[in-house]
Amino acid sequence: MIELSPQTTARQALQRYQLPRTFAEAHDYLYRKLHSIQLLSLYKHYFPEEYNRSEKRSLPTAEEAYSPMETEFVELVDERLFPLYTEFMLYGSGADERSTVIPVRSLGEDWYNTEYENLSPGWQLALFLIGEVTFHEITEHQPDITIGENSPLREIVWANVQWDAFKERWKHVAEALHPAVAHIPLVISLAYHDTGNAFLDSTDEAPIEDCSWNREDMDLLIKEYQEAAAMITHINELLEWVGSDPGHLQTVLTLLKEDKKTWTTAKKD
Incomplete structure (x- = not known):
């Protein structure tokens, strides 16, 4: 009936x-x-x-x-x-526009196509820390940060970085300084979309497009998102600590400058 x-x-x-x-x-x-x-x-x-x-x-x-x-x-x-x-x-789809692809929303920040002033304070600080912007730019938008020098990473050649040594170094620093600074390498990986996480390494310009509505892909995305959430928590803890006191940021910059030779290798031409 x-x-x-x-x-x-x-x-x-x-x-x-x-x-x-x-x-x-x-x-x-x-x-x-x-x-x-x-x-x-x-x-x-x-x-x-x-x-x-x-x-x-x-x-x-x-x-x-x-x-x-x-x-x-x-x-x-x-x-x-x-x-x-x-x-x-x-x-946004018509009746005949169903798709088997899961429309995953990326969490990566397309910062190189975004005006610096339009980024969140956390991203502004992160980009200064990894050397993508000068101290003039960060202090212009965040007057509470009174640093008077650029990040030592501004002149770094990333191909020369010994990443295992770099990560190990900041693990040791964290034991003496603050647990959050162990995630300095993670901030760099996040900025350059190299965390190994699908949500953080993708952007609106380069989205995740290869996952379909099935259990295997769903389980993978659930796992990836949980890992992404944990990474974001670690990064927020770091940025909150660094930004909470000018002395914290200065300490991190000083350490980066002093021991740069221990985790980089100068390549001969």
Whole structure:
């Protein structure tokens, strides 16, 4: 029996039961059904309680890209598992524009295409620390930072850095100075999109585009996002400590300058 909702006309209800008449129509019909089943099965797997409680309609109409229940699932993923471009996926797509690709929202900062003044204070400080901007630029935008010299990393040749020695050095410094400074190497990796983490190394200009709606890719993204969140916490702790006292920043710059030779190798021409 076909049940009509107050918003559904008899014609609209009957159209749901219209059989495909061509190969193309059959292909599109099966594709939409298969994709819906895939999303709903993922919903049941990752959020079983919410799935069982849901009273939303499970399948989309011919005028919808995604059903209310599919929308509910996507919003839960964005809220609890990892960030998505939900607006683009759910509300920027036409009925025939479903995609099997997960619209992952990158966390990497495209700072080289952003005006310095438009960056967050944390990113402004990070770019000064790694030598991408001068002390004039950082003090202009953050007057509380009264440093009078550039970061020693401004003149560094990154190809000459012995990264294992560099990381080990800052682990030792952290034991005597502050735990957060152990993450100096991580700030550099973050800025140059070289952390090894999918969320932090990608940007809006170079997004993650190779993950589909399946358990394997979902589990991978969940793991990557958890690791990214931990890295961001470490970096925020470092930037908060460095920015909390001019003496902290000066100490870090002095140490970078004094022991630079211990973790770099000058290459002969």
